[in-house]
Amino acid sequence: MPDKTVEKKVEALPGDTASTAGVVVTDAGPAPEKARSLWSDAWHDLRRNPLFLISAVLIVFLLVMSIWPGLFTSASPRDADLAKHYLGKPNWGHFFAPDWLGYDVQGRSIYARVVYGARASITVGVGVTIAVTIIGTFIGMIAGYFGGWTDTLLSRLTDIFLGIPFLLGALVVLNSFDNRTVWVVIMALAFLGWTQIARVARGAVITIKQADYVVAAKALGASTSRILVRHILPNALAPIIVVATIALGGYIAAEATLSFLGVGLGDTAVSWGGDVARGREQLRIAPHTLIIPSVMVSITVLSFLMFGDAVRNALDPKLR
Amino acid sequence: MAELSKTDEPQDATPNVSEVEVVDANSESEAVAAIEAPVERGEPILQVRNLVKHFPLTQGILFKRQVGAVKAVDGVSFDLYQGETLGIVGESGCGKSTVAKLLMTLERATAGEVFYKGQDITRLSGRALKAVRRNIQMVFQDPYTSLNPRMTVGDIIGEPFDIHPEVAPKGDRRRKVQELLDVVGLNPEYINRYPHQFSGGQRQRIGIARGLALNPEIIICDEPVSALDVSVQAQVINLMERLQDEFNLSYLFIAHDLSIVRHISDRVGVMYLGKMAEIGTDEQIYEHPTHPYTQALLSAVPVPDPEAREGRERIILTGDVPSPANPPSGCRFRTRCWKAQDKCAQEVPLLAVPERFQGEDTPAAHESACHFAEEKDVIHAA
Amino acid sequence: MTIIDEMAESPAPDGSQDTGRPLLEVRDLHVEFRTRDGVAKAVNGVNYSVAAGETLAVLGESGSGKSVTAQAIMGILDMPPGRIPKGEILFRGQDMLKMSGEERRKIRGRKIAMIFQDALSSLNPVLSVGYQLGEMFRVHQGLSKKDAKAKAIELMDRVKIPAAGDRVNDYPHQFSGGMRQRIMIAMALALEPDLIIADEPTTALDVTVQAQVMDLLAELQREYNMGLILITHDLGVVADVADKIAVMYAGRIVEHAPVHELYKRPAHPYTKGLLDSIPRLDQKGQELYAIKGLPPNLTRIPSGCAFNPRCPQAQDICRTDIPPLHPVTERDGGELVGRSSACHFWKETIHG
Structure with a gap:
């Protein structure tokens, strides 16, 4: 229904007039509105979304924690004092003190471990997301834009990777590494996780490449690289960003799961997943050693999911 | 208006070479020079x-074969x-x-x-x-x-x-x-x-x-x-x-x-199902159409004037445009044409000045791809 | 408030049922939408009425509020962001805006049906046409599957779909x-409604097919003695079938007239400009007359007459006072039945 467009977009600029005879009359209307890109419109929407504000504050907090853990605690996550093992209960009154959240079975400060554990989770989450976005966008764009055999080949490849169960695959891949650093985990998850982005990117590119503005650029004689970079990528980016931010929470959960299963980061690394695994053994005696790192994982995953949701609403209102 | 040589026969596919200067395509700079000439x-x-x-x-996913x-x-x-x-x-x-x-x-x-x-x-x-x-x-x-x-x-x-x-x-x-x-x-x-x-x-x-x-x-x-x-x-x-x-x-x-x-x-061409049905100056096409499709098209246009409309003859075509994947034999318009005869199913009408108008100095003498081209004014009230 | 229908219809004595009363009456309807840029006032006090067997054409460009009014009548407006702050929609004298959801649902489809522009997206792609047509009878009249199918074939014959019996399962x-638009029409007709609202029914079709569909619609309307509201932007289509025309601009009716009168002597500068700006098929003109400027932004409708920034006749009063819908008369004051114009200078416009 043609009338509907009016509700969604600013339609007319009342000041603009062009007279019938083609003599140009420069507008004398109200003050001209500012240039507004679609990105700035999205930002305008985001700032008013409480979901976005809450999740953004949490994410900033987690980022700061992962970059400068020293700001939050003076205790070291590795200092084990077996004498404290028996005093393991949290002292809820001692805010931010090493004994605030109690000690684990080896007498290490749980608060310190929670603070230092953020780095592993956030690095893996952000690292995997960046890696899959680059790989997925590249493969999806090539497949979507060139079509034909290229598309058939890349799409089948995507299907093959999609057929591997994500966690099981990661388990197998990581098992073959002895020294599992953060980077190894990122590579393993990215190796298996790019398919989702690739599919979204391919779909977006196929739609966009038929748009008249792409045809117009071709008609002007634009090169393929110009069309891809100037026209297709900026328009395909919105759905890709949406999928990527929502997936980020999933990667953090995946890292925690793998660490819990003992194939994530090595035993010496400080990570929430590892702590949950160790806490499980004391479930009866000291449940907080399990619960506190689990809650941290949940809060982090939830923050990123909420963030992704808010971004999706702002970038693509139709998806709601 | 220049007289053109146009037929549907493939052997005549090459245009009047004397008229069109063909330049060797591989001498690129020559081509560029020609393009830049006014x-x-x-x-x-x-x-x-x-x-x-x-x-x-095509049909099939991996191994595509052409089916039409x-x-x-x-x-x-x-x-x-x-x-x-x-x-x-x-x-x-x-x-x-x-x-x-x-x-x-x-x-x-x-x-x-x-x-x-x-x-x-x-x-x-x-x-x-x-x-x-x-x-x-x-x-x-x-x-x-x-x-x-x-x-x-x-x-x-x-x-x-x-x-x-x-x-x-x-x-x-x-x-x-x-x-x-x-x-x-x-x-x-x-x-x-x-x-x-x-x-x-x-x-x-x-x-x-x-x-x-x-x-x-x-x-x-x-x-x-x-x-x-x-x-x-x-x-x-x-x-x-x-x-x-x-x-x-x-x-x-x-x-x-x-x-x-x-x-x-200045000039208008009327297309139907991948072919040009009629082409001429705007006056020839609108005031003196000779192709039945052009006549039907013109008569169907709703005119924003109830009075002018009432005296007009309206030709309402039956049916829809056939699929371009499987166009009718002969004249493509014959399935919806009220003049269609056996000849229309067998022979593809060529886009040319109809025989009956050839040599005559009338506005009806313009190119029209119909075996039975006939002038008919459809846009003015009778 | 000026009510057109008082002029269009002979006022019926109160209390008498149906006869003389308009089938549908829209009174001072307002609709607004909340948007990112503020409140868009899509409909600002629309009045119109349709009687049985009558065709009212609502003519307007995008953003004029013609479709929004129809959606409000059908009760298919998206609310929110839409809102109806004011107005009445009377169907056989009853205000539909005050009815419960259940009551409205009973009217929708059974008494008032709608035909949309895009038939393909209005039909369910995974169900056969016969099933979708038959559904109307199964749901509303409780017919068996077999009877419903027979009815569906009958309807398809009615709208002149060739070989209906063979195509019912397509x-x-x-x-x-x-053909799809015919199916849409068949669907709208299924329960023999009193009123059909057709929103740009032929816009998506080719000219030669347009004529077929329009003729069919007019024929069926006569046969069933239905009221028809035809919403369109095409001055040509309107001329062919309408009895009376309401011209909308920026959410208001700016002119109302019987069809012949409107084309002969427009009484509003906007109507006049529209008629002058379309090229003619039967004569080659010089430069086209063009209405200058652009349709207004609905979040910032100009004060006074909404058309004033584009109007060649605008005076100071046009920028300050909203013109009411004046009854239009002959030069000597003789009555012109059913004519009105929302222009301060309607006399100058119609009588030059």
């Missing part, structure tokens, strides 16, 4: 000969003269938009030639093709999808200069873009705004400014006003007419709205 | 655009 007013600038475009219909073809354009020939507007009308699926894409070399022709200043542009590539693209530009139908929503108006209109840097030196571009905005009747200060901040009519002006940027000789307009409101349509039509005079442009104006086409065109 | 995509 054409006199009233001379043909674009000659289309037996243009064919079949889209293959959609004959979108099936042997179309016409000339576009320098400085004129040639209107192409027809219903959806008649192939008029495919013709536009073929002329823009956005699609590769299955067969046939398009001569631009003697160069067959269907066979050009590389530098020569880029030079052709500078001179043949396009205005699109939908002003909402033809502008990149993530680019500013300045970037959109300036993009042609990025692609063809020789047209405008870098420092000059912003001024050029503002000039273009001014030419199409938009405030030059809008240069930093985004397309969604404009209304449909304004967007179409932006699209026209982009088309003008490279100073082309030919503009192909594919339904340029059909997406606009009635009150804005007239503004855009007037603008296009003014620009034609100002920049000495030749227009190929493709539309389904017969009234608008009559208003803007 | 899916929407197997039909051409014109």
